[in-house]
Amino acid sequence: MNYEKMTETELRHELELLSAQFEQYRSQNLKLNMARGVPCPEQLDLSMGITHSVETREDCFTENGTDCRTYAANLFAGVPELRRLFAEVFDVPEDYIIIGGNSSLNMIYDTVARMMLFGLPGGDGPWFGKHIKFLCPAPGYDRHFKILDTFGIELVTVEMTPDGPDMDAVEELVKDPDVRGLICVPKFSNPTGVVFSSEVVHRLAKMETAAPDFRIIWDNAYAIHYVYEDVPLDDIFAVCREYGHEDRVLYFSSTSKVTFPGAGVAFMAMDPLNRDWMMPALQTQTIGPDKMNQLRHVRFFKTPDAMREHMSRHAAIMRARFDAVKETFQTGLAPYGIGDWGDPKGGYFFSLNLPDGCAQKTYELCRELGVNLTPSGATYPHGNDPRDRNLRIAPTFPAVEELKAAMEVLCICARLVYVKKLLSE
Ligand SMILES: Cc1ncc(COP(=O)(O)O)c(C=O)c1O
Known part of the structure; x- marks a missing residue:
């Protein structure tokens, strides 16, 4: 059944069958939106x-x-009981936490804007007007890339491996003084589901960078979002402290996918040096965050254990959807020698690698059949997937039956594109 082993006649026969199935799906007038990862x-x-x-x-x-x-000026960094809850659940020092509004992405944007406008301690002043590069492990999160790109920062792609970013490449690239940072999702990464291994965290913490103001934007958006089992992530602050580089890390997260996206609570965490840098700008920007929403959150969760219990209820709902994706790919792609979708234990996504040159066409065919996926290329800087092979699958929103239907469509489209590629059509 492996397409690569098929003769031309067999492939032509397969093409006929797949084209007929494609037309059948067309007649169903499906309308399934799986473009973004929402609960x-x-x-x-x-x-x-x-x-x-x-x-x-x-x-x-x-x-x-x-x-x-x-x-309340004394609550500028957040309601104390919520800071304590976050410190316990996210395993970060309580006094490093600054709670903000509803969006961690907003905090990341503002942080990058401050780097551009004011520069960082230990650096050479504002980044604005300078040639600034950021390392972007990819497949990665399109909105991260967009923020950096908006400020004119050059995006340098680093391949994501099953253990985290390709650290040999990272260690080489940080010898360039223009490389001022790295942006990443270290746990149940968007979209690969990868959790950075202990070795990767240690190498990120230890490496010497040519830029003295090098920063890692550690967007731990999925810190507590396991689906099958939790996978531990090393404590980045503790590991960086070991190597004397604690000021390297700017940590972000939120309850967007814990409670309500757009109405959750976001926070950042950083060591005292970075906090002293950040605070004056923050205090100029706002008199303070929405404390009532912070209270609502802490009164709702009450204890770290209750918050963890809440996440286990999320996991139970997500599991059926993750199972459906895996089962459909296992029967709809694997036998034909197509696709690699990793083995995410948590997070919100699958990262599907198709044969080279097949992602965009597959995305377009799915759209033709009413299945709207995240656009191909979105997981790479500038929307440019050099091998045109990666698709982000966001399985959380649709009902399980709809999701199965959408994944079956995807399998048919991917097979059709690949068979055509093998036939050079
Ligand atoms: C990695 C990552 N960071 C941040 C966000 C957005 O979070 P927030 O709602 O806190 O801005 C998302 C949402 O999908 C995400 O996947």
Whole structure:
């Protein structure tokens, strides 16, 4: 059945069968949107308690007696009990945490903007007007690439391996003083699901960089989002501290995919040097974040264990969808020698590698059949996947039956494109 082993006659026969199946799907007028990784309604329902977790006047006060209904300079970095909860659940030092508004991506954007405008401690002033490069492990998150690109930062692609970024390449590239940083999703990465190995974390922490103001944007968006089993990630601050590089890390995360995307709570974490750099700009930008939403979150979760329990309920819902993707690929792609989709244990995505030159055409054929995927190329800087092979699969939103249908369509389209490629048509 492996297409590479088929004769031309066999391939032509296969092409006929697949074309007929393609037309059958066309007649079904499907309309399935799988472009972005968002929770399904069942997952959102898990957090409904948040809408009435702060009801009375008394509920509006923090444990240190501060009224969250008004500005409070002493809570600029966040409601203390929520900082403590995040510190425990995300395993970061409590005093490193600065809680913000609803969006970690917004915090990343603002942080990069500050680097451009003001520069960083130990650096040579504002980055604006200089040739700045950032390392971008890919397949990666398109919105990260877009932020950096918006500020005129050159995106340098580094291949993602099953253990994290290709560290031989990273260690070589950071010898260039124009390389000022690396942006990554270290756990259940978007889209590969990769968790950086201990060796990768140590090498990132240890490496000497030519740029004295080199920073890692450590977007731990999926820190607690296991689907099958948790996979430990080394404590980046602790490891960096071992090598005297703790100021290298700017950590970000949020509850967007814990409670409500767009109405969660985001935070960043950093060592005192970076905090002293960040605070004046932050305090100029805002009188303070939305503390009422912080209170709603901490009153809803109450304890670290309850928050973990909440994530296990998410995992149970996600598992059926992840299983459906794996099963469909296993029967719809694997026997034909097509595709590699890794083995994500958590996160929100699958990263599907098709044979070279097949991703864009597969994406387009899926669209023709009403299945809307994340555009091909999106997982690479500038939307340019050099081998045109990667597709991001976002299985969380559709109902399981719809998801199966969409994945079957994808398998038919990928096979059709590959058979045509082998026949050079
Ligand atoms: C890696 C990563 N970071 C950040 C975000 C956005 O998070 P937020 O809603 O906190 O801005 C997403 C959302 O998909 C994501 O996948």
